[in-house]
Every structure is written in structure tokens, then in C-alpha cells.
Amino acid sequence: MTQASGIPGTLVADAPGPAPPLKRQVAAVCVGNALEFYDFVTYAFFAAQIGRSFFPSDTRGASLLASLATFGAGFLTRPLGAWVIGRMGDRVGRKPAMLLSFALIGIATIGLPLTPSYAAIGVLAPILVVGFRLLQGFALGGEVGPSTAFMMEAAPPLRRGLYISLQSMSADAAVLLAGVIGFVLANAMDTAALDQWGWRVALLAGGLIVPFGMLLRRDLGETLHASSGAPDDEPPAGGRSYRQIVALSLAMLAAATTTNYILDYMTTYAGSTLGMPANLALGATAVVGLCGVVCDPISGWMSDRFGRKPVMIAPWIVLLLAIFPCFWLLSHLRTGAALYGASVMLAMASTLSSATVLVTITESLPHRVRSGSLSLIYAIAISIFGGSTQFMVNWLTQLTGSALAPAWYMVVGVAVGLTAIVLMPETAPIKASRARPDTAASRSAMAVQGQAAR
Secondary structure: OOEOOOOOOOEOOOOOOOOOOOHHHHHHHHHHHHHHHHHHHHHHHOHHHHHHHHOOOOOOOHHHHHHHHHHHHOOOOHHHHHHHHHHHHHHOOHHHHHHHHHHHHHHHHHHOOOOOOHHHHOOHHHHHHHHHHHHHHHHHHOOHHHHHHHHHHHOOHHHHHHHHHHHHHHHHHHHHHHHHHHHHHHHHOOHHHHHHHHHHHHHHHHHOOHHHHHHHHHOOOOOOOOOOOOOOOOOOHHHOOHHHHHHHHHHHHHHHHHHHHHHHOHHHHHHHHOOOOHHHHHHHHHHHHHHHHHHHHHHHHHHHHHOHHHHHHHHHHHHHHHHHHHHHHHHHHOOHHHHHHHHHHHHHHHHHHHHHHHHHHHHHOOHHHHHHHHHHHHHHHHHHHHHHHHHHHHHHHHHHOOOOHHHHHHHHHHHHHHHHHHHOOOOOHHHHHHHOOOOHHHHHHHHHHHHHHO
16 A cells, blocks of 8 residues: 555555455444543543542532542643654554553553542542553553554545544543433432442443453554555645644644533533532533534544535534533523533534544644654643643633633634634545645545545
């Protein structure tokens, strides 16, 4: 498999396209992403209970802030994991890197809920919790690069958007599952039971997937050397340097991260800030996850047909216009209908765009450094904005006393992301080839399109 001039990863006309990945392979790649987001969301909406278990305090709000700060601590080691495991994916192989990252994720995911409370073992409890968050951050930092690079390299060129969007869909499916489990536990248990062991059951449920995920990944092939003859030193499409691509990618991922993490924070926001019942608030997480499961593959499929940029820009314009009305209505009405309506509106607009962001960035990176570069870009964006968003939103809400603080934060993020998307070159094979009809890339894309039509 070789690459055509000007578009990293585009097949030349005389090379046969790869066979579509098997369902088992797709599941093996997506399982790590799913476990990451299941753990993240479960921790986020049980942050108050975790705070009371490990960081007891007589000061109002202090336990929750300490819990959110500990959650954010896991993001500090993501860049290190991206550097170590992501580069391993480029030097040793995508498969061994994915096996290592998933094993470490499993240890951290299971270890935290098995840690005794502060009341049982004292200061050792928060130390262990922080340690598990740091380990998980290291592992997750190296997970996205190798797995997404594998998915792109294994997918047919004209279906990369759809296949890579399955990464996002798996994350939102995990959000949905976490929301359902949290909703059931909140309705089946009283506050004391949730504080003592209910949140532990929710986190341990995610650990059940670890042995099955390891078995699936052991059977994966390897795509690292599939394009060993690719001319990776050619410039990206659109005349952008790789330094510019990295900067725009960071801005896009920062915006997507900020938006997604505020949406996943809706449960904590509804319960802690608006004072809504826990069982009602927990349903918001399931609604956000369901919207993502539906919209992510639609976004990927549309980006294959119409290009990456239109699919990213249009939904985020809608999102930008909808943020303040949704949060204003929710903060004034404080009803289940307002909560779920706002969650659906914001989640659909967000996921229709953000699912394609990862596709665009992956296609813009050269084969020889794709795993490591994507890992670092993703880890830096997630570490800065994922680790701080929920803490900052909670802190700003307490500082200003305004229930609209999350809306202001989200508006700034979306505006930055839209600017970066406009400046980012188009990477969809068909769209890019039409813009440069005399290149080898054009002949490549048209040849592959003809094969697909036949």
C-alpha cells in the first residue's frame, strides 16, 4: 500500500484498497476508548460521593472540589504516556502499544473502587486514589494514537470517516451505559448507600470489560509497516506546514474537549448547582450518551460523502447559537424536561461536529509519526482542557454565583474551535482530490471511488 502525492494516507491508483476491518477488530480498537469514557463519566457524576469517601471536609463544597482536582490529576501524566506509548506505536507497532495501554487502564480502573475509604485507612486512601488516577492518565495518554492510527490504516480510504467515528461512538456508548447504571443505582439506593458503596459498584462494572478487551486485542494484526514505502515527507494538503497542522489540531481538540466535558458535567451541574434530585440529574448523562451513539456515525458517514469541514462547521454554528438559550431555560425552569431538552440539543450539535475532528487530524499526520503525534496532540489538549474544565466551571460558578458560568465557558471554546476548523485544510480523499484535479491524489481517489461503485 502506497500513498499518493499531497494527501497523507491516500492510496495510489495501482494499489488495491484494504479490506474493511472485521467487526471483531473494530471492537478491539474501540474497547479502550469506551473504557476510558465509562470511567471518566462514572467518576464525574459520582464526584460528590467519591469526595466524601476520600476527602472528607466540614467546608461546604471542599470535598467536591478536592474530588474534581484528583480527577484532573490524572490528566497530568497523559503527555508522558503519549510520549512513551504513542511513540512505541510508531517504532514497535500499533498492536503492542494498544495492549500495553489497555492493561494499564484496566489496573487503574479496578484499583480505585477497591481502595478503602479515608475513614478506614486514613491519609493512605487519597494517596492511593491519586496514584491510580496518575497511572490511568499515563495509560490513556498512549491509547488514542495507536488505536486511531490502526483504524485509519485498516479502513478503506473512502470510509475512513465512518470507521474512525466509531471511536467516538464507542465513547458515547460508554457514556450512555454509565448514565443508565448511575440512574438505576440512584433510584435503587439511598444517599448513605451511594456514599458507602454504590459508586464503587458503578466503577467496577467498567472493569468487567478488561479481560475481554485484552483477548480481542491479542488477535489484532499490524498496520505499522503496511505503508513502509510511503513518501511521508510531503507537505499536507492546503499548503499548511506540519507545525500549523499541530497548532490547529490542538485548538480543535481543545474546543471539542471543553464542549464534551461540560456536557458530561451536566449531571453534577444539575445536582450540585441547580439542586435537582440525583435520580433526575443522572438521566442527563444517559441522554448525552444516546445522542452521541446516534450522531457520531452519521457525522463520519457524512464527512466521507461531503467533506470533513462542512460537517464540522455547520453543527458548531448551531451549537454556538443554542448554548445560552439552553442554559438560561435550564437555570430558570430546573425541570426534567428542561434538563433533557437542553442536553439533547447541545449534545446533538456537539457530536455531529466533534466526531469528525479526530478524523481530520488523523488524516493530516504522516504515517511514520502518526501514532505518537496524534497521542501527544490529543494528550496535551485533554490534559489542559479536559483536566481543568469541570473544576474551572465549578469554581467559576461558585465565584460568580451565576448558573450561566458553564455557558460562557462553552461559548469561548466553540468560538476557538470554529476558527481553527475554518483554517484547517480539507482532508477527505474525494473532496481534496477535486480541489487538485491534476495530482496523483486525484487519480487515486477517483480510482478507488470507481472500484467502490463497481
